[in-house]
Amino acid sequence: xxxxxxxxxxxxRRAMASLxxxxxxxxxxxLPARTxxxxxxPAIGAPPGDAxxxxxxxxxxxxxARLSSQRAAQPGALLDDDTATSSVWKAVxxxxxxxxxxxxxxxxxxxxxxxxxxxxxxxxxxxQLSTGAAGARVRPSTAVSQPARAAPPLxxxxxxxxxxxxSTHASTVRRGRRAVWVAVAGGLAAAGAVxxxxxxxxxxxxxxxxLTEPRVAPDHGPDHGPDHGxxxxxxxxxxxxxxxxxxxxxxxxxxxxxxxAPYASAxxxxxxxxxxxxxxxxxxxxxxxxxxxxxxxxxxxxxxRAATPPGGRSTxxxxxxxxxxxxxxxxxxxxxxxxKPAPVTDPLASGAGAVGAFDxxxxxxxxxxxxxxxxxxxxxxGSAGATAAQHEKEAQPSLDQLLGESGxxxxxxxxxxxxxxxxxxxxxxxxxxxxxxxxKACFAGTQGLASLRLTVAPSGRVVKVAVTGxxxxxxxxxCVERAAGAARFPAWDGGPQSFNYxxxxxx
Amino acid sequence: MADEDPDLDRAxxxxxxxxxxxxxxxxRRVYGAVLHILGNHADADDAxxxxxxxxxxxxxxxxxxxxxxxxxxxxxxxxxxxxxxSGKRGAALQQRSGxxxxxxxxxxxxxxxxxxxxxxxxxxxxxxxxxxxxxAQLSPALRVTLVLATVEELPHKQIAEIxxxxxxxxxxxxxxxxxxxxxxxxxxxxxxAK
Numbered sequence: 001x002x003x004x005x006x007x008x009x010x011x012x013r014r015a016m017a018s019l020x021x022x023x024x025x026x027x028x029x030x031l032p033a034r035t036x037x038x039x040x041x042p043a044i045g046a047p048p049g050d051a052x053x054x055x056x057x058x059x060x061x062x063x064x065a066r067l068s069s070q071r072a073a074q075p076g077a078l079l080d081d082d083t084a085t086s087s088v089w090k091a092v093x094x095x096x097x098x099x100x101x102x103x104x105x106x107x108x109x110x111x112x113x114x115x116x117x118x119x120x121x122x123x124x125x126x127x128q129l130s131t132g133a134a135g136a137r138v139r140p141s142t143a144v145s146q147p148a149r150a151a152p153p154l155x156x157x158x159x160x161x162x163x164x165x166x167s168t169h170a171s172t173v174r175r176g177r178r179a180v181w182v183a184v185a186g187g188l189a190a191a192g193a194v195x196x197x198x199x200x201x202x203x204x205x206x207x208x209x210x211l212t213e214p215r216v217a218p219d220h221g222p223d224h225g226p227d228h229g230x231x232x233x234x235x236x237x238x239x240x241x242x243x244x245x246x247x248x249x250x251x252x253x254x255x256x257x258x259x260x261a262p263y264a265s266a267x268x269x270x271x272x273x274x275x276x277x278x279x280x281x282x283x284x285x286x287x288x289x290x291x292x293x294x295x296x297x298x299x300x301x302x303x304x305r306a307a308t309p310p311g312g313r314s315t316x317x318x319x320x321x322x323x324x325x326x327x328x329x330x331x332x333x334x335x336x337x338x339x340k341p342a343p344v345t346d347p348l349a350s351g352a353g354a355v356g357a358f359d360x361x362x363x364x365x366x367x368x369x370x371x372x373x374x375x376x377x378x379x380x381x382g383s384a385g386a387t388a389a390q391h392e393k394e395a396q397p398s399l400d401q402l403l404g405e406s407g408x409x410x411x412x413x414x415x416x417x418x419x420x421x422x423x424x425x426x427x428x429x430x431x432x433x434x435x436x437x438x439x440k441a442c443f444a445g446t447q448g449l450a451s452l453r454l455t456v457a458p459s460g461r462v463v464k465v466a467v468t469g470x471x472x473x474x475x476x477x478x479c480v481e482r483a484a485g486a487a488r489f490p491a492w493d494g495g496p497q498s499f500n501y502x503x504x505x506x507x
Numbered sequence: 508m509a510d511e512d513p514d515l516d517r518a519x520x521x522x523x524x525x526x527x528x529x530x531x532x533x534x535r536r537v538y539g540a541v542l543h544i545l546g547n548h549a550d551a552d553d554a555x556x557x558x559x560x561x562x563x564x565x566x567x568x569x570x571x572x573x574x575x576x577x578x579x580x581x582x583x584x585x586x587x588x589x590x591x592x593s594g595k596r597g598a599a600l601q602q603r604s605g606x607x608x609x610x611x612x613x614x615x616x617x618x619x620x621x622x623x624x625x626x627x628x629x630x631x632x633x634x635x636x637x638x639x640x641x642x643a644q645l646s647p648a649l650r651v652t653l654v655l656a657t658v659e660e661l662p663h664k665q666i667a668e669i670x671x672x673x674x675x676x677x678x679x680x681x682x683x684x685x686x687x688x689x690x691x692x693x694x695x696x697x698x699x700a701k
Contacts, residue, residue, distance in 0.1 A: 008688065008689060009657045011638055012657050012658060012688075014635065015638040016639075016654070018635050018639075019542050019547075019639070020542065022542070023548055027552075028531075031530065031534050031556070034556060035530050035555075035559045035560065036523055036530075038560055039523060447572070448572060448573070466673050470664065472667045473673075473674045473675075
């Protein structure tokens with residue numbers, strides 16, 4: 001036994017040499033003539049220009065012959081194959097306009113040959129695929145393309161097809177109705193959201209007013225109003241409607257004109273304010289005075305209750321946010337208030353809103369207690385409470401910070417998904433043309449075709465490249481590989497894609 | 508360059524006599540390679556003619572950048588591979604004339620059989636048949652690569668170009684074919700003479 005590869009090669013050569021003797025004498029003298037004679041065969045010897053077409057014809061004929069032989073050998077299995085073919089099911093489930101399934105009125109007699117050329121069954125083709133009356137097999141494509149001149153009675157398959165068609169239509173109608181309902185619901189939801197935001201904004205304003213009210217009312221009361229005339233708001237502002245819609249309590253109907261200046265002066269930052277809210281503040285101040293006189297417990301969260309709708313959790317959070325956002329009165333510059341109300345932070349759009357709601361839901365929390373205490377009507381809690389609230393606000397981390405500390409990462413920005421499912425020929429051409437200059441610069445004196453086999457990842461990057469052909473393994477080939485490896489393609493959805501590409505290296 | 512071949516130029520213009528001269532010039536090499544791959548004359552004859560016919564039809568696509576003989580060799584090897592992978596060899600045999608069929612070895616498993624000369628009979632009786640049988644048991648890819656490298660003595664680079672595979676794959680296939688060949692020859696020990 002040869003252990004040396006050279007010995008094995010020698011043995012192999014000797015064995016192969018024995019084959020060379022199989023050629024009959026005179027074989028090579030006759031071979032050119034026989035080949036040329038074969039070229040004369042019209043089925044074979046097509047002119048050079050028609051080579052591709054001839055190849056296609058050859059391939060088609062070979063495939064046809066192979067499939068025919070296989071069908072003859074295994075009719076049952078092929079029937080299963082055919083029934084599993086999508087085109088067959090399309091023919092069944094999606095009848096064409098020329099042969100719609102419900103053509104029962106012009107059905108042919110039952111004894112009509114189903115496989116005849118003029119009465120191909122339109123929808124019952126599945127049941128006729130194996131053999132026709134004459135034993136000729138009806139191909140699915142034939143069944144699809146032939147018009148139904150005489151439809152046979154519907155087979156169970158055909159009935160299922162008709163049901164499928166009807167159900168398809170019904171489902172389409174259902175989808176349309178569902179789309180209408182979805183559109184209506186979406187519009188309602190959008191309108192509700194807009195209204196909710198508007199309500200929240202007003203409630204926030206009210207909460208701000210409630211915040212500022214205790215700093216004024218308990219100390220001075222309505223009788224001490226003129227002392228604050230220096231920071232009074234603009235007189236004669238039109239009164240805004242009461243905030244009943246926001247769930248706030250408005251026990252006093254709004255007066256037609258602006259109230260007395262002292263209460264307006266308590267709102268330097270917001271300028272023109274709701275008159276009814278100011279009246280509420282007056283009433284609450286009176287009530288607190290009475291409570292203090294009678295020894296009743298202070299109504300610490302009345303301002304919040306005034307801004308909280310019945311059962312409205314978010315508005316309560318809004319109030320808490322407004323409490324934090326309200327700047328201390330002592331730091332406000334004296335002077336004419338701005339003509340426009342200060343912007344109120346939308347609690348729904350800021351992360352602090354959630355914190356505020358969280359704090360509001362836990363009154364035992366010191367932060368919440370402090371925030372609520374700033375709104376309490378306890379004497380001396382005015383500017384100090386507001387300052388504390390400001391400090392509290394600064395000390396409160398944002399929601400993003402809290403999430404980050406708790407290990408919850410904020411959701412990453414969603415990348416737009418690529419619309420491609422594969423690289424097209426144009427994509428490949430563009431990508432490869434982009435590095436063609438580099439690849440052709442690898443020419444080192446040997447002219448030829450550098451054939452490449454590339455594999456591109458769905459990200460668009462080349463993950464594998466190999467030069468085949470005459471430059472394989474050569475420095476020129478390595479250079480071309482490097483150049484082609486730098487090609488970039490558009491990303492797509494799916495798996496890696498491989499293709500061949502060639503560069504002509506020449507001077 | 509191949510373009511400088513007048514017969515090639517004329518054949519590309521449809522001159523069949525010129526193409527006949529090209530066939531005469533390259534037929535032995537093409538036939539030899541195909542015969543060594545397929546293992547019998549009948550299949551080799553059929554594949555050789557088919558390769559030339561394909562070459563004639565593909566002359567319009569031959570741009571002359573490669574050598575014509577290499578290009579023709581590639582067509583022949585691919586034709587032989589296709590014949591090896593398809594099951595039509597037996598059908599082709601039945602259409603042959605009796606004179607041709609006398610040289611037919613039949614299927615690949617009958618490599619080396621059907622010999623008629625005393626020398627061939629001696630070879631059939633000896634190790635040659637076993638070697639050819641072992642070669643016939645290789646996969647088409649391994650067999651073609653081994654034949655091109657060992658019998659046709661082509662460099663790896665040219666084999667890679669013909670088969671359109673990397674050179675590393677060529678080397679692996681050759682080693683694998685040798686390993687399997689050796690295993691099969693060991694499994695059937697012979698008195699193979701070195």
